[in-house]
Amino acid sequence: MSISVDEYVAAERDPARNPQTRITGLMVQYYHVCRRELWFMSRDIDIDRETTNIQRGTHVDETSYQGSRKSFQIDGRIQLDVLDSGDIMEVKVSSALEKPARMQLLFYLWYLREIHNIEKDGVLAYPTERSREQVELNAETTAQIEATIEGILDTVAAETPPALEKKPYCDSCLYQDICWM
Template structure:
């Protein structure tokens, strides 16, 4: 299945992650409408990645893996909290799918350093295909999905786009 949404848009791990939180964010990101870069949540995430990510990252078009344990063939996705585990699982699952496409069969792990939590992720190809189709549908829409107030809106870096 192609990761190209359009000639100018590739499915990224971030789009898959946002799909599970707020589809409207997927539409914004795919159009290069970026949130306020100085938002505290974004800065915190960047700081955690700078501390815990591997110095040499594995990447393919549309994805950059935070860490990799070679001896166990384990992809590691680092998150600042366990609040969005469903999103992190979908993102990690996408990475596992992409790596399998290039011949590397791996397991996945979500690491939450603040709590010392590690969550295992095993590839679910059917779920990745469904997620890719959903992202493509959102991105190819002329308008963003309707606003839906969810519990994350209050602290969202995009809240001014939706509710401002």
Template sequence: MTDADPVERLLATARGEPIDDPFRVTGVMMQYYHVCKRELWFESRNLEIDRDNPTVVRGTRVDDTAYSDKRENLHLGMIALDLLDDGRVVEVKPSSTLTEPAEMQLSYYLWYLDRVADVQRDGVLAHPRERKREPVELTPERTAEVEESIRGIHGVVSRSSPPPAEEKPFCDSCAYYDFCWC
């Protein structure tokens, strides 16, 4: 199945089917793909981020405290989600600065639930510090975007070297900054 479409390989891996070359995608990988492909490549090689980076610390603090009385964690195969007490999948982010990557991460969770567990759910993207919540639904268009992103992720993580560094407005706050610019 090595030459199979990455989406089919991911689904086979998630379903526990015996395949020669398993392929896994996490929610973080989906987010990184839409933020910075170089960051995705580093993460795919298990290069540890700078846990003391202020952006990482702030994100962890917000994630640990927001909706703590209304959330429960659920680990399902290659994804880890937070469910609100009403059954919606929630993705908590410290700010709405990078909304598209967060929406794609949440959309991937909804896609995974639909395709692997045959469970349909709606999602909510929450920015508690800004008191904002945005609904996210898995539409046919969003499904196509998720599947194209899975193929793109496969292309990035299959490379033998990272994509070239591209300067972006948020590079200074990135936990992988030293891998690109120092």
């Protein structure tokens, strides 16, 4: 059994406590895409970051909204983009995996509020689709994020990866060779 969300928050707020698992936005995204992928990543089994899909996403992120956002790193592991309006922005190539992107942004908003006492709203942007969506942290989304945190902590604490589960995007996943060998 992993730690509770309250224990996680307490450890994050106190640098001397150094939480065993430091959750990142990418971990939240992976949790909602594929828990097996999250487990591999938590073991430092990483993907090739030079693939076309990864580079395309990086290019869209780096070239969109250049004049209206600034990037900040929080606690050495969370990279936030802040719009001129003060909203936190998450940029994605496509809305195909909308829930993981939304949850990643909600995690950033939750982290700012719970760990640093900073209240912000968010914007989820898909520049190639020319769409943006406002995202806010409320009671319902807070409960979803806290359930996600518990799920992540349980997943990474497990001795073995979650069961193999065929999903529509497995064929384009960069972990497919590990999963399906």
